[in-house]
Every structure is written in structure tokens, then in C-alpha cells.
Amino acid sequence: MARQAAVKKAGDLRHTAEERRTEVLQAAVAEFALHGLHGTSTEMIAKRIGISQPYIFRLFPSKKALFLAAIDQCFDRVETAFRNAARESANPSEPNRHATASPVEARLHEMGHAYLRLMAKRELLLFQMQAYAACSDEDVRRKVKLRWERLMKVTGEISGASGDALTGFFARGMLMNVLASIRLVPEKSADKWGHEMLGYG
């Protein structure tokens, strides 16, 4: 707060390292999503938020470390969205949509919608594909594998689903990822299509 009391020359401010780190991370997700680990230069990331390229290396030890942090952020966002969706489906703020569905189905339904909303921005969607593609790198693979295991466990726990229902849920999600990556589905009808795809039309 003391810092905020100082006069603000717009855009001239210095930020804390922590603020910058999150900025860089966000920019990194955006750039990595478009061009992948090897196709993205640290300069691209720096330019996106208007800092110098060397400063990236003060905030992250290497480009790969930044990529790994981006993976964590990506999975965190999915996990959070799933938790919120499951919580929302607990107190039915949306009445009479699927009165006949079981609680488990209702939660999966809500989580499917949450996933669609998250991926509609395309940034997370494309970054996810880049993360899978970069899995020939052992560090990347380890991290992605770890987060997948955790996501499946968490998803099973909070939805109550298991076995075929859970597998089917993730399977439809992955197909959606691919088809959305290549824009096989007309943009305009993506919403409707997504809901049908996920089996909750």
C-alpha cells in the first residue's frame, strides 16, 4: 500500500518480481500455445508484455522451466473449473434441465460444460496439444503424466464417476480437443456441437 501511495506515471511503474512472473507466465502460455516449445522464442514472450528478453531469465531459470510452469498453470485451471462445476451442480441453481439425471451424471454434465467454456478461449486448448507434443522431453512427459494422473483421480472423486463413465468423459474431451484444434467444426455451431459431442446435448 505504501508503494501505491507514490505518484503513478502511467506505464512507467516498476512491478514486483512476483507480478512480472505471473505476467510472463500468462504471455508464455499464449505464445507456447501458438508455436510450441521449440517454435516460441523468449523474445516473442518478452515482446508480448513489453519487457526485455534477458529479463525473462531473471524470472525463470530457462525456457523449459517456463514451459513446465505453464503446464502446471494449464492443469490448475482445468482442475479448478472442474471443482467449481461440481460444486455448482450440488446446489441446483439451474432447475429442470435434467431432472431425470443421477447426481453423478449431473456433475459430469456440469463439468463437461465447464470444460467447453474453458477451451472456448482456445489458448488452453492449443497449449494442451503443445504439451502433449513436447512429451519426447522426459521432464515434460513426467510433469504431464503426473498432472493427468492427478486430474483423473480428482475428477473421479468429485464427480463420483468411475470406469467406463470416466473413461468416456475424458475420451470425448480428447476428441473435442483434436477436432477443435484443427477447426473441423464450424465456429458458429461449436457450442451446440460441443454439448452434443460430450453427450449432454
Add this chain to the structure above:
Amino acid sequence: MARQAAVKKAGDLRHTAEERRTEVLQAAVAEFALHGLHGTSTEMIAKRIGISQPYIFRLFPSKKALFLAAIDQCFDRVETAFRNAARESANPSEPNRHATASPVEARLHEMGHAYLRLMAKRELLLFQMQAYAACSDEDVRRKVKLRWERLMKVTGEISGASGDALTGFFARGMLMNVLASIRLVPEKSADKWGHEMLGYG
């Protein structure tokens, strides 16, 4: 034939441009699968088959053109495998495995197995992921989209499946791709797991 009559000093032979092109294409699939479009240098590809790096550019106009050719080859192999599988399931050389299944189910079953066999080599599997990841490039995206549309059409035609059955078939395939990419599944039980995953256990 006239060419073959000449004395062969092992390894000293010159090949036709066409032979080299297929060699290069094969090497390209292997390298691109591991390191992606941007992570693979033309030198890596050249070294793999023991030719000079500049010669690549006599056989293909650019690195991207080579990548696009690799995409075609990848989808061709899947398509061929599917066609063969459907043909095989027509004359039941394997009796009494699923006597109760409908012809459509039997064909999908056989095609699922064929896909597992193809992907077991991991080369096509990983290259596929690289192709999806490279879809921010418009030329790549166009080609992948085209081949996907064609693959879905062909698959529907030769299997007789449609709607949910077809969607489910591809969805399970994509989930398998991802989980196999990150080796989430223990290598030893991959076969059994794959069959269960595809719903034909």
C-alpha cells in the same frame, strides 16, 4: 533392371531420386515424431539416412513441404490399415471370438485392433500429436483437417458405423493417443489395456 546388372559395391550405390525421396520421408516422420516441426532440423533427418543436409532441398522444396508430405503418409497408413481390417473382418478367419457381435461391431472391433497395432510402434502415434500441435500453421491445419474429414468419411463407409458409435470409436482412439504419448499406461499391459480402452476387451 539394366541398372541392377551393374556391379554392386555395397553401400556405394547411387539411388534414384524417387528412392531417396521415400527414404527421406520415412526419416522425416521418425524425427518429426520425436521433436516436432520446429524442433527437428533438416540435418537430423539427413544424418539419419546418411546423406548431406543440402540434398534434402533437392528432393523437397522446404522443410514444411516435407512435414506436409509426412502428414499425408501418416494418414495414408491409418486409412490402409482400416481398409485391410474391414476386409479381414468380412471373411472370418478368426472364428468364435465374438460370435454374438453384429457385422458393424465386428468391423469396428477389427479396425480398433488394427489401430492399436499401428500405434504400438509409437512413431505414427507421436507424429500425429506433432501434426495437431503444428496446426497454428494454416497450411498444416488445412491438410490435417482435410485428412481427418476423409478418414471419418472412409471409416464410416467401410465400417457401416455412424453417429455415436463412430464418434465413440474416434474418441477412444484420441484418448488412447494422449495416454500413450505420456506413457500413462504401463508398457507391459499396454496391449490388454488398449483392447479394454477401445471397448473390445
Add this chain to the structure above:
DNA sequence: GGACTTAGTGAGTAATCAGTCATAAGGAGG
């Protein structure tokens, strides 16, 4: 054996890259 075509390479180029380092400059506390 000589002329012509085709396979194949060595040497280079201009550009780009991740990462380093010395140093500037903003702000807080005295």
C-alpha cells in the same frame, strides 16, 4: 571414349536463438 544427365556434396550465408553480464535506474530508509 566422349557427351549428356542426374545424384550428391562442401562451403558458405544471413538470420535467429537461449542464455550471460555489466550496468543503469527506480524506490525505500536513514
Add this chain to the structure above:
DNA sequence: CCTCCTTATGACTGATTACTCACTAAGTCC
């Protein structure tokens, strides 16, 4: 005012890149 810490950059480096070009040599036809 001065001191000290942190934010931030400019200038650089050695390595790597896709791609070009002039050239060699192998094989073919007459």
C-alpha cells in the same frame, strides 16, 4: 542528501538454423 536493494536493460556470444550455389562424380546413351 546518501546508501542499498531490486527491477530492468543493452550489448554481447557461441551455437544452430534453413536454404543456396558452385561444383564433383556416377551412370547412360551413342
